[in-house]
Amino acid sequence: MAELSDPPVAGRGRPRSKNAHRAILEATRQLLEERGFVDLTIEEVAQRASVGKATIYRHWPTKGTLVFESFTVQFLAQQPLPDTGSLRGDLLASLRAWIRNVKGTVTGRTLVGLIAEVQRDPELAELWRDHFVVPVRAQHRLMIERAIERHEISSKTDVDVTLDLVFGAAYHRLLQSHLPLSDRFAQSVVDTIVGGLASEVERSPTHR
Amino acid sequence: MAELSDPPVAGRGRPRSKNAHRAILEATRQLLEERGFVDLTIEEVAQRASVGKATIYRHWPTKGTLVFESFTVQFLAQQPLPDTGSLRGDLLASLRAWIRNVKGTVTGRTLVGLIAEVQRDPELAELWRDHFVVPVRAQHRLMIERAIERHEISSKTDVDVTLDLVFGAAYHRLLQSHLPLSDRFAQSVVDTIVGGLASEVERSPTHR
DNA sequence: TAATTACGAAACGATACGTATCGTATCATA
DNA sequence: TATGATACGATACGTATCGTTTCGTAATTA
Numbered sequence: 109m110a111e112l113s114d115p116p117v118a119g120r121g122r123p124r125s126k127n128a129h130r131a132i133l134e135a136t137r138q139l140l141e142e143r144g145f146v147d148l149t150i151e152e153v154a155q156r157a158s159v160g161k162a163t164i165y166r167h168w169p170t171k172g173t174l175v176f177e178s179f180t181v182q183f184l185a186q187q188p189l190p191d192t193g194s195l196r197g198d199l200l201a202s203l204r205a206w207i208r209n210v211k212g213t214v215t216g217r218t219l220v221g222l223i224a225e226v227q228r229d230p231e232l233a234e235l236w237r238d239h240f241v242v243p244v245r246a247q248h249r250l251m252i253e254r255a256i257e258r259h260e261i262s263s264k265t266d267v268d269v270t271l272d273l274v275f276g277a278a279y280h281r282l283l284q285s286h287l288p289l290s291d292r293f294a295q296s297v298v299d300t301i302v303g304g305l306a307s308e309v310e311r312s313p314t315h316r
Numbered sequence: 317m318a319e320l321s322d323p324p325v326a327g328r329g330r331p332r333s334k335n336a337h338r339a340i341l342e343a344t345r346q347l348l349e350e351r352g353f354v355d356l357t358i359e360e361v362a363q364r365a366s367v368g369k370a371t372i373y374r375h376w377p378t379k380g381t382l383v384f385e386s387f388t389v390q391f392l393a394q395q396p397l398p399d400t401g402s403l404r405g406d407l408l409a410s411l412r413a414w415i416r417n418v419k420g421t422v423t424g425r426t427l428v429g430l431i432a433e434v435q436r437d438p439e440l441a442e443l444w445r446d447h448f449v450v451p452v453r454a455q456h457r458l459m460i461e462r463a464i465e466r467h468e469i470s471s472k473t474d475v476d477v478t479l480d481l482v483f484g485a486a487y488h489r490l491l492q493s494h495l496p497l498s499d500r501f502a503q504s505v506v507d508t509i510v511g512g513l514a515s516e517v518e519r520s521p522t523h524r
Numbered sequence: 525t526a527a528t529t530a531c532g533a534a535a536c537g538a539t540a541c542g543t544a545t546c547g548t549a550t551c552a553t554a
Numbered sequence: 555t556a557t558g559a560t561a562c563g564a565t566a567c568g569t570a571t572c573g574t575t576t577c578g579t580a581a582t583t584a
Contacts, residue, residue: 120527120528120529120582120583120584121527121528121529121530121581121582121583122528122529122530122531122580122581122582123529123530123581123582124529124530124531125530125531125581128530128531128532146436149570149571149572150571150572150573151570151571151572154532154533158532159531159532160530160531160532160533160534161532161533161534161572161573161574162530162531162532162533162573162574162575163530163531163532165573165574166530166531169573170573171572220435221435221436223432223435223491223492224431224432224433224435224436225432226491227428227429227431227432227491228354228429228432233493236492237492237493237494241492241494242494245494266504266508268495269485269501269504269505269508270508272485272488272489272495272501272505273481273484273485273505273508273509275488276481276484276485276486276487276488276489277477277480277481277484277485278484279484279487279488279491280480280483280484280487280488281480281484283431283434283435283487283491284431284444284445284449285441285445286445286449286450286453287476287480293477293480296474296477297477297480297481299512299516300474300477300478300481300509300512300513300516301481301508301509301512302512303511303512303513303514303515303516304507304508304509304510304511304512304513304515305508305511305512306511306515307511307512307514307515308507308508308511328551328552328553328558328559328560329550329551329552329558329559329560329561330549330550330551330559330560330561330562331550331551331560331561332560332561332562333550333561333562336561336562336563357539357540357541358540358541358542359539359540359541362563362564366563367562367563368561368562368563368564368565369541369542369543369563369564369565370542370543370544370545370561370562370563370564371561371562371563373542373543374561374562378542379541
């Protein structure tokens, strides 16, 4: 994670200002809260940070990458890796934490804005997959793998599909906002999936 | 569906030109294919359709609503309502049709562009929910309700959550493009969900 | 000390938006 | 048949935002 912005190239010349870097990220954070992703402009970030616009572009190529760096720090810090002893408990705790983190929050609105932006900017999309989707999934994946080790679910379980079911449903409600991200929703999602995985154990009792 | 664009107000004055209306939609269709949602401009649509820019704005308030009308006709015509006799068969046929419709197609790219736009434009979001999400879900809902009537799954099944699981996972892969929308994916999604719903019948055998 | 690079400030060209205005065309109504 | 209302195509316009460039100055290395 450390450096998403262009790293200060060691060498000759005046070095990149860490103050400017910090001030830009802080101004971004503030303006995301005040205006949201869509109405945030690089121009205003520069003003707020008392920084030339060119300095921002020297560190980040696009608004998307800047907001992304400001966002991920915040987001990843709030995604726990629960260990309750059961798959149901882990998935439910994880999904509840995700909902708490995004529902009605600046983080949630920024997440939505970034996902929208990712669909319009292929370079940001790559950054997004490599430095957000993949790391978050790697962490979530552990919950499933532990359940497999406990022989709670089949070793043939498709881990990726399981994650897509749990969080795909959640992202779906976040992006389509057709129905609320209620706790009833979280429970129902997890219960159905865990039930489905358990039934696969019964059908193919090949786990030792 | 019929009229998403501002309907020609019956009354005095010169009526809206149906030719212009058709030409605009056709030019939009072409340019979506050539340029994609992001790079489609109203200016070019006007040129291509041999129409004044103002005429477009007279019919549709934004680029989003214009593309939306061009899109939905295409999309909804290709979403079948399967009736295979089993929930598994229906869901799988439906999900496969969805994947065929969006994977590597102009329709799919436009769908992605529209979902992104919906996150930036609250008015389009309302249109999207009322004239896309709700109708599509209403159709898909029938598959679940028929399974309930057949006593294949519990009458207590949360229909909305079930739909969010099936298509939420699919939209997730479409938007995050972390993994392919393979047929293996479709089967695994449906099997897990159907297994989960069936296990709920066993746990609460209250269906008559 | 000279070369090099970043700094803040500001002007710039480019693009696309959505609106306004022009003169013309087509309708309902009187 | 005449009048008023509205849409038409064409085009000019002002605004917003972008990302780049230029300026003189500051910081660092060779």
